[in-house]
Amino acid sequence: MGTLLAEGIGDTIRVSAAGDPVIETGIAKQILISLGLYPAPKLQLIVCPTCARTEIDIAGLARKVKKAVITIDRPVRLAVMGCIVNGPGEAADADLAVCAAKNKAFIYRKGKKIATVAENQIIPMLLRLLNNL
Numbered sequence: 001m002g003t004l005l006a007e008g009i010g011d012t013i014r015v016s017a018a019g020d021p022v023i024e025t026g027i028a029k030q031i032l033i034s035l036g037l038y039p040a041p042k043l044q045l046i047v048c049p050t051c052a053r054t055e056i057d058i059a060g061l062a063r064k065v066k067k068a069v070i071t072i073d074r075p076v077r078l079a080v081m082g083c084i085v086n087g088p089g090e091a092a093d094a095d096l097a098v099c100a101a102k103n104k105a106f107i108y109r110k111g112k113k114i115a116t117v118a119e120n121q122i123i124p125m126l127l128r129l130l131n132n133l
């Protein structure tokens with residue numbers, strides 16, 4: 001679908017997803033943003049797809065992070081990753097990355113580990129760091 005839009009074929013997008021249909025417009029918007037067909041927010045939130053390595057609810061954490069940073073209008077790449085094994089490498093080009101582990105997270109700035117925080121301190125720490133970027 002993305003390829004068709006990138007080629008200029010079609011001017012409407014309709015996405016179907018399992019679960020709550022409210023997420024469908026968000027998915028469609030992300031596809032358009034990735035193709036440069038819709039203005040991208042300055043703050044980019046990247047979330048790993050999760051896999052068997054994940055030890056926490058990454059989708060839930062990503063929703064909380066998104067809610068906390070939604071009003072930040074600066075060009076920042078922020079990654080929320082589900083593990084410490086591959087997360088740091090996969091998020092190496094992010095300005096800030098959270099690599100979650102059981103009950104805690106490791107915070108990276110431009111690929112370098114700068115802090116370890118308890119799970120309930122992830123968002124306060126991110127907000128502090130975002131304010132100082």
Ligand code: SF4
Nearest residue numbers: 048051082083086087
């Ligand atoms: S960052 Fe970790 S949990 Fe997320 S997809 Fe990669 S390996 Fe899996």
